[in-house]
Amino acid sequence: MTSSTRFRINKKVVHEAFEDELVIINLDNGNYYTLTGSGAEMWRYIERRATVREVVDAIAERYTAERSALQSAVDTFLGELQQEELISLDGSAPAAQPPEGQSAPNAIADRLPFDAPALHKYTDMEQLLTLDPIHEVDESGWPSARTDRDR
Amino acid sequence: MIGSPPCESVRPDQGKQSGALAFFQSVQRAYDRAETVSGGPVERWYTIAGAPVRLRAANLDLLSCLTPALGHRASAPEREAALTVSLWESAASGVALPPPAWGLDDFGPGGEIRGYNNGRIRAAYQLGSGILSVYDSATRRAVYSLPSSRRIPLHERAAPLRTIFQWWGAGRGLIQAHAGAVGLPQGGVLLAGGSGAGKSNSALACLESPLFYASDDFCLLSPAAEPAAYSLYSSGKARTGDLARLPFLRPMVSNPTRPADEKALFLLNEHRPERLISGFPLRAILLPRVSGRPGTALRPCTAAVALAALAPSSVILAPSSADATFHALARLVRQLPCFYLELGTDPASIADAILRLLARLVPQH
Numbered sequence: 443m444t445s446s447t448r449f450r451i452n453k454k455v456v457h458e459a460f461e462d463e464l465v466i467i468n469l470d471n472g473n474y475y476t477l478t479g480s481g482a483e484m485w486r487y488i489e490r491r492a493t494v495r496e497v498v499d500a501i502a503e504r505y506t507a508e509r510s511a512l513q514s515a516v517d518t519f520l521g522e523l524q525q526e527e528l529i530s531l532d533g534s535a536p537a538a539q540p541p542e543g544q545s546a547p548n549a550i551a552d553r554l555p556f557d558a559p560a561l562h563k564y565t566d567m568e569q570l571l572t573l574d575p576i577h578e579v580d581e582s583g584w585p586s587a588r589t590d591r592d593r
Numbered sequence: 594m595i596g597s598p599p600c601e602s603v604r605p606d607q608g609k610q611s612g613a614l615a616f617f618q619s620v621q622r623a624y625d626r627a628e629t630v631s632g633g634p635v636e637r638w639y640t641i642a643g644a645p646v647r648l649r650a651a652n653l654d655l656l657s658c659l660t661p662a663l664g665h666r667a668s669a670p671e672r673e674a675a676l677t678v679s680l681w682e683s684a685a686s687g688v689a690l691p692p693p694a695w696g697l698d699d700f701g702p703g704g705e706i707r708g709y710n711n712g713r714i715r716a717a718y719q720l721g722s723g724i725l726s727v728y729d730s731a732t733r734r735a736v737y738s739l740p741s742s743r744r745i746p747l748h749e750r751a752a753p754l755r756t757i758f759q760w761w762g763a764g765r766g767l768i769q770a771h772a773g774a775v776g777l778p779q780g781g782v783l784l785a786g787g788s789g790a791g792k793s794n795s796a797l798a799c800l801e802s803p804l805f806y807a808s809d810d811f812c813l814l815s816p817a818a819e820p821a822a823y824s825l826y827s828s829g830k831a832r833t834g835d836l837a838r839l840p841f842l843r844p845m846v847s848n849p850t851r852p853a854d855e856k857a858l859f860l861l862n863e864h865r866p867e868r869l870i871s872g873f874p875l876r877a878i879l880l881p882r883v884s885g886r887p888g889t890a891l892r893p894c895t896a897a898v899a900l901a902a903l904a905p906s907s908v909i910l911a912p913s914s915a916d917a918t919f920h921a922l923a924r925l926v927r928q929l930p931c932f933y934l935e936l937g938t939d940p941a942s943i944a945d946a947i948l949r950l951l952a953r954l955v956p957q958h
Contacts, residue, residue: 571909
């Protein structure tokens with residue numbers, strides 16, 4: 443990952459942003475997440491195909507913290523999102539214009555204290571996607587039905 | 594041990610639509626044979642979300658075993674159906690399913706058949722129970738096949754034809770939500786949350802109140818400018834341990850000899866038909882959670898919290914329309930006030946809290 447790296451949100455991920463909260467669902471594995479504060483803001487920039495540098499720049503204009511700390515937090519967050527298979531490297535051509543939605547920089551006095559992004563993960567949907575192993579197939583090719591014990 | 598794949602399979606990715614349509618037609622022909630062998634058909638009509646639905650079964654036993662949870666929506670025959678479902682069982686008819694039009698690798702999680710979830714023809718197969726559902730969105734016809742009406746799993750008796758109704762509803766702009774719903778004709782609430790949150794118990798507790806019951810697990814939502822919930826099923830389920838708090842449910846248990854780990858199933862149309870409702874305008878979204886206190890209270894929550902409670906199971910159970918479902922629910926949580934429903938130990942307090950809320954939210958004319 444370099445400062446010019448861009449990411450894209452994976453196709454099987456749905457997400458919705460509220461004022462300062464975000465809800466994300468990975469449709470492939472059923473895991474879902476909530477993000478607040480700086481994490482939600484970072485996600486919005488990722489969605490707009492900002493580079494890593496642009497994400498750090500934007501966060502630096504909103505929060506008070508040493509740039510090195512912000513860089514480290516962004517790198518860690520991006521790594522976590524990749525590990526959760528929510529984002530992937532975007533190898534397509536960069537946008538001609540900077541990402542939309544970058545508001546004017548906050549005056550230093552108006553900047554917020556920085557809290558590292560926290561991705562809250564929920565895995566209680568995994569059982570809905572658990573695939574029963576196919577043990578036997580009948581003569582016409584259908585998996586053999588077995589006694590179904592209900593939840 | 595996995596056997597060899599079928600000798601002849603028309604894979605959807607080799608001329609997708611024609612292969613899928615051919616499969617649907619072969620399943621329809623199998624139903625037609627089953628109907629002939631069984632001396633059928635037997636028909637029943639229902640009104641779901643204001644639309645006429647026709648179930649056409651090869652034999653009466655199958656309808657009798659499968660459809661009690663739909664009984665509250667029974668209606669007179671219409672000239673034309675918005676949805677026609679043909680149903681048969683292999684055991685009674687001796688007519689088996691035609692070979693699948695896909696390979697073993699295409700049986701996906703949740704019953705979804707890979708390649709059959711975004712075209713004209715939809716298909717899902719429940720690996721455990723052997724239930725096949727196929728739907729032609731162009732003709733609004735579906736076929737449903739199961740091995741035997743004597744081995745219908747609990748979840749299917751509680752929510753029969755759920756997948757077909759989800760596909761059909763999506764074509765009408767309706768979202769199938771994994772949620773309870775109770776209310777009054779002038780307005781009601783959605784009860785949202787994951788498994789064990791208290792949706793079912795909260796909805797069932799309201800049976801002893803002036804509130805009407807539309808759902809404990811699945812309902813159809815119309816995410817319009819004035820959103821509404823529509824009842825699909827008159828069933829309810831509860832863990833055996835919960836019956837102590839809701840003793841009035843004990844005489845209504847339809848599966849008294851169930852295994853120890855199976856939930857009790859209630860077919861409410863047979864016991865409390867007067868407490869059932871076809872639907873209502875939605876006024877709020879409630880997230881049940883156990884408080885441990887005697888009384889039930891409401892506490893506002895954010896739309897994001899409500900979406901995180903409502904959306905995951907609803908979209909996972911609707912793989913063919915997950916994106917549309919998610920965004921429709923996102924619009925819904927923005928439109929309606931959202932609250933935690935902090936459940937008291939007194940079951941009667943649940944309905945009281947909901948009724949007080951509705952008194953505030955329902956427009957007074």
